[in-house]
Amino acid sequence: MTSRAERKYRVATAFQRRVGNPLLRRMPFQTLLETTGRVSGLPRVTPVGGRRAGGAFWLVSEFGERSQYVRNIKADPRVRVRIRGRWHTGTAHLMPEDDPVARLRTLPRLNSAAVRAVGAELLTVRVDLDG
Numbered sequence: 438m439t440s441r442a443e444r445k446y447r448v449a450t451a452f453q454r455r456v457g458n459p460l461l462r463r464m465p466f467q468t469l470l471e472t473t474g475r476v477s478g479l480p481r482v483t484p485v486g487g488r489r490a491g492g493a494f495w496l497v498s499e500f501g502e503r504s505q506y507v508r509n510i511k512a513d514p515r516v517r518v519r520i521r522g523r524w525h526t527g528t529a530h531l532m533p534e535d536d537p538v539a540r541l542r543t544l545p546r547l548n549s550a551a552v553r554a555v556g557a558e559l560l561t562v563r564v565d566l567d568g
Contacts, residue, residue, distance in 0.1 A: 442557040469519040470496070470564075472529075475512035481505070486548020494518050494527065494564040495544065497537045499551075501558030507531065510562065518564055527566040535561035 470485045483506045487496030498504045502511075510516065510529045518525050537559035541549040552559070 467519075468521075470506055471517040471519070471524075472506050472509035473513045473515070475509050481509060486545055486552070488544050489520055489566075490543075492566050494520065494525070494566060495540060496562050496564075497541050497544065497549075497552050498560045498562055499557070501560035502531075503558060504560075507560065507562070516564055518566070525566045527564040529562055529564045532561040532563050535563075537561045 467484050468487060470483045472481050472483070473479070474481045485496045485506075487494055489495075498507050501507065510531065514529045516527055516529045518527060538553075540561045541552060541559075
């Protein structure tokens, strides 16, 4: 990762941890992804943007495998997703073969713009929802 991309990553993650995520988690209809912490074993909740398509929920990680929730998914793919205020359980799959830029075109515009502006290492994630 270039020094510019590294700075962008550090600034974005610091902002997300201190301001963005705590604020967005409180919004009743914000889409949330709950993973299990790979070290602590505790639930970790992250605001995400994405879209449900049939029995799957699609999102794009702006920092790819550097994202903490992606690292948690690699350790334990069982997740929960809150969509429109309702929690769904599922299994997350990292999709490195998927084109994340093309995938962003199918997701909500506001989220897609933010991911494109901040993201350096895009990675598509698909959550197969139970039931």
